[in-house]
Amino acid sequence: MLQTSNYSLVLSLQFLLLSYDLFVNSFSELLRMDPVIQLVLFIIQDIAILFNIIIIFLMFFNTFVFQAGLVNLLFHKFKGTIILTAVYFALSISLHVWVMNLRWKNSNRFVWTDGLQTLFVFQRLAAVFYCYFYKRTAVRLGDPRFYHDSLWLRKEFTQVQRLSAPKSQRRRSTPALLPAHAWPASRGPRALGTIECRGRTEGPAAGVAPSPLPAAPRCSGSGCSGVRSFHGD
Structure with a gap:
């Protein structure tokens, strides 16, 4: 996870590169009398955009989401910024x-x-959207939820999996589980959507897809006490 001091430094560098890009787009035509100066400004501007692309991908690689193998979730949330920056x-x-x-x-x-x-018009219009979306993405990547396992992350991943599945399979698709190495060592991946009650084990709640794990044996009578819970292998 990015430390607060490191994140502040990276964010400052990104804003500095964005400011230089804005400066060149605004004043490069005023310096056209000397082609060499304008050429240097253009080269530095292109390098600054490339550096911003590299920095944002390094921030992606540093998140818990990427390290857990959930690349689709990152691409789903930030695909607009990635595509717009490349364009x-x-x-x-x-x-x-x-x-x-x-x-x-x-x-x-x-x-x-x-x-x-x-x-020229398309490049300047793209510059406006690039600055806005890139800045928003850089700030959003400072959210601590991207750097550790959480209920929010599981819900987001389940939603992305359902949206990417064919419409005919969305209702009967099984709930998504995070990869085994993304969970704490003290427990395995838990099936989502199972209701466990005192005295019996219920199936999935209404509207929730069935659990992919084998069903636990039913309990009945006074022999069942407490709340049952079970995990995957």
């Missing part, structure tokens, strides 16, 4: 290469063709 990176490189090819020999030349203007 923005591709648009930025395309715009920078196109502009520098047209301006390298003559910086005062009018280069704004219809195609270049279209690419």
Whole structure:
């Protein structure tokens, strides 16, 4: 798990790279008189976007969710940021290469063709969404729930599994269990949705899928006392 001091440092670095990206998008056209300066700014901007991509994936790798093998859950929650960042990176490189090819020999030349203007507009629009979603993802990854097992994590994973299953199988699909190595050593994975009562063991609650574990023998009479609970192997 990220320590508070380390997380603050990583978050500050991400915000610094986002601020530089905003600066270049805002003022790079004012520095077009010297193509070398503009080229350096563009190169650093592309490297900053690439660094932000690497940092966000390193934060993913550091979560308990990823270490437990629940990569689908991470992708489901942050797929918008991942896809948008990749698209923005591709648009930025395309715009920078196109502009520098047209301006390298003559910086005062009018280069704004219809195609270049279209690419410029899409790149700037993508920059706005990139800054917003990337910042939101970086802040959300500071949530402690991503770094240890919890009831919230089990519910989220079960929901993702049901949404990814075919519609015909959602009602009869079994509840998802976290991998065995993701649970504390003192107990194995527990089946979800089983009601255990004094004097007898009930089946799954209404609307909850049946447990994949073998049913425990029924108890009856006064011989049953207390609440029964059972775990997987």
